[in-house]
Amino acid sequence: MRSVLRFLASGLLTSFLFVTVAFGQGAQTGGLTGVVTDTQGAVVSGATVNVINESTGKSERSVTTEADGGYSVTLLPPGSYRLEITAKNFKQSDVTGVQVAINQTIRQDVTLSVGSVSERVEITATPSMINPVSPVMGQAINAQTLQALPLASPNFLFLLNLSSGVTSEPTDVRTAGRGTADVNVNGNRTSNNSLQIEGVNVNDFNLAHFDTVPLPNPDTIQEFKVATSLYDASTGSKGGGAIGLVLRSGSKDFHYDVYWSHRNDALNATEWFFNANGKKKGRLLQNVFGGSGSGPIPKVGGYWFFNWQGVRARNGIDPNGSSTAPIVQNIPTNADGTTSAALLAPVFGLTAAQIDPVAVNILNLKDSRYGGTFLVPRSGQAGCKSAATATGTFTCQFSSIAPIRDNQYLISYDRDMRHGKDKISGRWFWDEGSVAKPFGTDTSLTNPRLDTQWNRFLSITETHIFSSTKVNELRAGYSRFLFANIPTDTHTVAEIGSVRGNSDQFPGMYRVSVTGSFSIGTGVNDDRGTISNQYNLVDTFSMVTAFGDPARNFIATDYAAFAQDDYRFSSRLTFNLGLRLESMSFGRDKLYRAGIYDPSLAARGLNPFLFPANANLSGFTGTPGISDCALASCRDNNWAPRVGFAWDIKGNQKTVLRGGYGLYFQRLSNQNILQNSLAAPFTVQPLDNRSIPATFQLANPLAGIPPPSAVATAFIPTATRFAGLFNATTSTVNGIPSNGISTNPADVNNPAFKPIFIDAAGRRCLGYADINTNIGATDCSINLASFTSADLNTYTPYTQQYNLTLQHDFKGWVVEVGYVGSHFVGGIGIWDPYLATLVSPSSPITLRDANGVAYTLTTNTVNNEELRHQILGLSRKKGARYSSNIGFSIYNSLQTTVSRRLQKGLYFQAAYTFSKTIDNVSGSLSTDELNATRNGQNGANIYNNQANVQQNKARGDFDRPHRLVVSYTYDLPFGRGRHYLSHLSPAMNKILGDWSISGITTYQSGLPFSVTDSTSGGLYGTSLGTATLSGTCIGANSMYTTGSTTDIITHYLNPACFTTAPNLPNSAGASITGWGDTPRNAFRAPFQQNWDFSLIKGFTIREKHVFQLRADFFNLFNHPIFSTPNAVNIGTLSSFTQITQTAVPARLIQFALKYSF
Structure with a gap:
């Protein structure tokens, strides 16, 4: 279970503008700029420009043109606006349909005609995608386009890959649940993207991916934009794509929508691999339904918007096919399918007394979930081969339905106060979803589980207008998600004759694995609804039990401040200048349960483990002088300059050259520090490995293990020292090597001999005492340094962005061609820089044991790897490795985009990227950066x-x-009011029109x-x-x-x-x-x-009543x-x-x- 609470307010994230800003925008607003002239081309100063929101009919701002005739309006919500321009001795000009886009400043010049101010000139704005005043790259998608494009799931993130510079796998519409969009932007890792909703940071601190962020459905979104390069100083914390999303607000008129979409397996083609293997397609049923409403609040004032959406689905399979386990032996049974120790013993060369009765109880558990009588399948049952053909080995295949359920709500409220001097806006989003997982991992018979995710989001914004040139926006935000994997156990430990200390809270069975075969009990599940298993009964008994307090309470606090100015050098040339301070902290556990190991200490024969000095638990104290996060420093203060320009080459807003440079620091996820919380003694894994246990283990496998709140003193790390050799092939008597101890230092080059290591008290270490792995001390650092330790000197990675692009408007079609590059430095990578070195007679290694005896290594063997390891006392065989800032990448690309804003029924965008990404560590494509x-x-x-x-x-x-990537929407030119067949009768138009x-x-x-x-x-x-x-x-x-x-x-x-x-x-x-x-x-x-591809048919019932029917085809040609x-x-x-x-x-x-x- 993971819970994250983020709170952003002015005290944590300061975003005041320190200088007068001409065109600066936040990640959730846009702006207007332009020049007012007369018909002779002379500038008109002192003209009043009133900016009216066409949705509400309210004035958002009123400004006056300056001496050069220019005006600018900042912090405008995206949407459609009307401009009313008045000046003495000139007719009033009204410009309608001015589209303000998110994180973009729109230029709208106006020409006034001489006359009386009582006269009006009506002008319809011609939208342009040319941005003549900003170097920011990226495309905005408004609500109309978002709702028209085929969307595989009600997840707007699936449209992130429409822009140039973005790479991702094609959207997989089969995955149960909401799905996850993982994109790489301009050569950056998937964990280097950021998302803001209404200007509030909603990123996942734990994983740095979008799998847990709030996902408002497409009907709630006003507009969103992926800024891919050179976004200004108001945006920070990541260097990949900066995604800004604005939610819908109310309107002056009442509007309502209800909708429903449906998919099922009867409509689908069969998967290619299913066809090839003669398998039937899996079950799939999904319904998405909901409704929206908006309007004014007459008595209270203001405007409201509300949306509710539900998802109900039953996903039968992961269509990528089944999975298999190793082929193993069948189970001997009685006539009724049960088995017993007496039946099992002769098959495996044991006596009945040597077979654990709990294991027999597991085999005899009754359960019909796999189509038979028993939880562990038998030959002949549904999905398994018949007894006649299943001798020795057999394979079973099962499928089940994974129910999916989700409900989400959005409430928006906006109200003007004090005659428009103040505006209050609020957004509340609530989402609860769950996905049932009927099966576990590929080779397991785990009990089912329910994966749940809850999201809560609140944004409150107060905008105050001091004057036509000074505006303050105060924004507070709250984002919280709760993600849980809840076992839905059907069998308990008591049912199989076992006990566990916390069975009152978790009554389900243990996860018991039969090596090379299957697992049973609660465990980690995945999306598969079809599994193929092959089963065995008995193997070498192996038990790994982990204990410690699983709860962690991580906290991190970031501070940011920026100064930015969009300096207009002339009416054609604008410079964007910014400086951002990112003060980022590494996460720490409030109870200081974390540790790292320092190789330099192990190299000197000292205990390499370091723990926060403030750690003070029962039986354990921290390391003096060590920080709360266990790193050299828990906070980085990073300065990030941004500089860009936009040059309107001819001054006609048709051809713009843009470019610049920016430095962006990456907020590391918590995974790097989370790994440190796996350090002993907070989390340890004692091993019991015996072919025939001396005593039965399954009845009480965790006996003697301390409760989660206690520290196991036997696992507090101590220094490890080399103390001689033993023959790994020699048998033991009562756990003591029989003539296995070597007195000849030359045996260090004999592959039969392994090193003996001792702890600080001189006791032989577990695994290095003799061939019986269960004998030895458990506090040796060579065993406990088996996790990924963060580098002591970890720092904040950063990305350098740079681009030079040319935009040109060809009568409403915008072509953009440019070079875009980035350089990523300090990416987290996992490695072991201290691997064993190779020896030879000419390049030997000589070392001494704890008694001063010298050993000279001239021959390489697997068993002397620990002694050849560059840091004596650590071993790659035991899992010691590090997460360090070793990653880098260089990205160069030619990006070309041809686009047309939605106009006259046509939206079109073709984005082509020719690129090359060179790196040494790419991180993960779909999970956390480690x-x-x-x-x-x-x-x-x-x-x-x-x-x-x-x-x-x-x-x-x-x-x-x-x-x-080509995306498009097009109203076909047939029917009444369109280019062809415009004179159709109403009846025929319902058939042939509005497609x-x-x-x-x-x-x-x-x-x-x-x-x-x-x-x-x-x-x-x-x-x-x-x-x-x-x-x-x-x-x-x-x-x-x-x-x-x-x-x-x-x-x-x-x-x-x-x-x-x-x-x-x-x-x-x-x-x-x-x-x-x-x-x-x-x-x-x-x-x-x-x-x-989507085919859409509209029906106009009567004025303002429209019914729409659509069919969406994913993988239209079934390639x-x-x-x-x-x-x-x-x-x-x-x-x-x-x-x-x-x-x-x-x-x-x-x-x-x-x-x-």
């Missing part, structure tokens, strides 16, 4: 030699050299990937290497498989082109491999194209869009570079209705 989710990375970010991060330099994980289409088409390169080798790096205690080139294939292009689609997806790359890592010289024993030589990300997944190969490990030839998934589903159809009145 997770390495690419195949073969095994939880780390660096391949091969960890000490040389430069050798990892290659195309980034999210690099797509070519990407074209519209919309769509999104994407063409893009596939993602790069690496070929790995799980056998590599054996002598380094790890397996993070790439494969070795066999020499039989010349050039990367010759390594791709050609032929039929089946041939290509079976082995996307030719296995003969690669081999496993060779054994290294001066080595002895097994697994003595080095690194491969295949470069990182040397290969690229298949090219992708996707077409989403299989293949994902990156799944298995990239050359060590598994049978599945090497197989493609078993599609990135988007087969064609999916959705119908929708909407009634507006």
